[in-house]
Amino acid sequence: MRRTASPLSLALLGAGVFLLVLAPMLAWYVEPRAKRTPVDVDVTTVFTGTGSYFDTTEIRTVTSKRLTITRQVRGDVADSEKSGRAIWDVSTSVDTDATLPAADTHDSLQWTLERWVTDRRTNEPVHCCGEKPAFDGEAYLKFPFDVQKRSYRWWDNTLGSTVRLRFAGVRRIQGYEGYRFTGSVEPTRTGTRLVPGRLVGLPKRGQVLAEEWYANHGIELVVDRRTGRIVNAAIGPRKTLRAPGGKRDKVVLLDSRRLEFTPPTQRAQVELASGDSDRLELVGETLPVGGGAAGALLAAAGAVLVVRGREPRATTPVVAM
Missing domain, CATH: 1.20.5 (Single alpha-helices involved in coiled-coils or other helix-helix interfaces)
Structure with a gap:
């Protein structure tokens, strides 16, 4: 049969x-194509801490004041889809209690607007589409996917160059484990500013081109391994003025040992990283x-x-x- x-x-x-x-x-096939930097982002992160800043109303540096950095990242979906790149517009303001909340960003202690353009797969900078300013490096608002236990070149916009961040083990943020990277910036001249001579120890001169100097006491970023999303960030910026050719700081414009993501920002970043990581793992x-x-x-x-x-x-x- x-x-x-x-x-x-x-x-x-x-x-x-x-x-x-x-x-x-x-x-x-599917998972590598899922590892693409999103373009429809609308994320606000907030740093807080204490430090010093130059009070223009008192014409002097005040100390032990609360400082707040607010950064808003919005994706330009239309331009991103047209170019095939990830295009993010980034607004960053530094505020004191006197300027927070600011009705106008120009009232802030410091305000910048940037346009960040990257390759959606590699996270490398792409110099197109109205990028401002031109930048370099491997990481800034995020790290590449599948973060490795090695050093990365992180773009510091105030410095106008990259900073080497070294892998420094793991750290838990709000119960979520990420890779920790650390670095610092030695005092570096970054530009000039026209100020009254008396501000920088030259009372007999009316206006002088004072030198702007920048340093960073310490940079610490905790990054989700799979997605490259930063779940916690801490920085220690120091901006000062020196007399032309001077060797010492004469005016402190901004100085803080540590400004760090607030707990609500940490929780929001962890939630985003965890969700994206789970989907990629799936x-x-x-x-x-x-x-x-x-x-x-x-x-x-x-x-x-x-x-x-x-x-x-x-x-x-x-x-x-």
Whole structure:
């Protein structure tokens, strides 16, 4: 008698083969394409801490004051889709209690507007689409996907150059583990500013081009390993003025040992990082591994049933009388 495969065996075999084909496609095709910097972002992060700043109303540096840095990142979806790049507009303000909340950003102690353009896959800077200012490095508002335990070149916009951040172990933020990177900036001249001579120790001169100097006591970033999202950031900026050719700081414009993400900002960043990381893990590891294992079992079971086949029902022969 000829054996025939049952519908169940064929269904099991088909499902198993489908899962075996789908599993590597998820890992090798879908997941890499899911690792793209998003363009529809609208995220606000807030740093707080204490420090000193030059009070223009009192014409002197005041100390031990609360400082707040507010950074808003908005993606330009239209330009991003047109160019194929990730285009983010970044507004950053530094405020004191007297200027927070500011009705106008120009009332802030300091305010900048930047346009950040990157390759969506590599996170490398792309010099197009109205980028301002031109920048370099591997990281700024985020790190590349699949962060490694190595040093990264982080762009410091105040310095106008990159800073080497070294891997410094792991740290938990709001219960979530990330890679920790640290660095600092030695005092560096960054430009000039026209000020009254008396401000920088030259009372006999009316106006002078004072030298602007910048340093950073310490930079600490905690980064989600899978997505490169920064879940906590702490910086220690110091901006000063020196007399032309001077060796010492004469005026402190801004100085803080540590300005750090507020707890609400940390929680929001952790939530975003955790959600994105879970989705990447699902399509890159969980589904391929689980689907491959299930596909192998189903295909094997279906193949066994197909080989064994099914006995057809016996029929009673008709005997001619």
